[in-house]
Each structure stands twice: as structure tokens, then as C-alpha cells.
Amino acid sequence: MRNIIALLLLLCNASCFAGSPSLSEVRTLYEKAATEEASCVKLIELLASCGEKEYLLCGYKAGATMMMANYVTNPFSKLSYFNTGKDMLEKAITSDDKNVELRFLRFGVQSNAPSFLGYIDHLETDKKFLLETVQTLTDLDLKKNIISFLKKSDRLNALEKQKLE
Secondary structure, three states: OHHHHHHHHHHHHHHHOOOOOOHHHHHHHHHHHOOOHHHHHHHHHHOOOOOOOOHHHHHHHHHHHHHHHHHOOOHHHHHHHHHHHHHHHHHHHHHOOOOHHHHHHHHHHHHHOOHHHOOOOOHHHHHHHHHHHHHHOOOHHHHHHHHHHHHHOOOOOHHHHHOOO
């Protein structure tokens, strides 16, 4: 009986400290974070301990940090959240600049950020990169999400959208 209890405690501890959350969970929370403050906060907390080498997770944390600007009223806090997230995202992309999902995150942020923030430096290069690589993705969920976003984007012309069919 003691062995069973010890085993259960060990399994419970292992699951509590299992490390990184699943990418599927992160993607789902990220999508909800755009419209739900609670999801945004939960995602930031979930990714609070992501390691510097976990570039993709850090990219999602950066995006969620920037989204927090939507949920605060103080203009200085808004700008602080946005700039902190922007710096985090740029650092992640600098470390892994061929990562399609990171480039997609930045394209999404830059497409939706207010123009007065001036965060549009990579819109064209990220768009070109995404259009060139999206069809080669083996992660079908990611591929579907990117294509869906690009088709709705006003940053693509009709011909570029047609090529996504």
C-alpha cells in the first residue's frame, strides 16, 4: 500500500513539473487571448518559465504580452506591454529566423498593431517568407491556420490569395 501511495505522489509531482506545455494548448490559448483577457493572462502564466532556448514558446509568450495592452487602460502600461512583447518576439526570431510559426506570429502582430506604433518593419519580408514556405509545412493544423489568416489579411493582394488555394 505504501508503494502505491509513493508511486501516486511521484506521478503527481512529475505531472505538475512536466515542463513545457503542449503546443496545441498554447496555440488554442493564444487564439482565445485575442478576445479574452483571462486566456491572455493564463497563457502568460503558463509560459512564465519558458527557457530562453524555447524560441517558439517565447514567441507565443511575447505575443500574449503584447496582447495584454488590449486589456489595460493606462496608456503607459499599454505601451510597456507592447514594447516588452515586441522585444521578446524580435529576440526569439533573431535566434530562429527560419521558424515559420515565429514569422507567422510576427506577421499577425504587425498586421494588427496600430500604425502609430511603427511596428511594420517586417511585414513584407514575413509575408513573402510565409507565402514561399506555407505549402511545405507538414504540421497540418499550423498550415491551415496560416493559410486561413493570410486569406483574410488585407496585406495580401488577390493574386497572392489565389496562390494559397
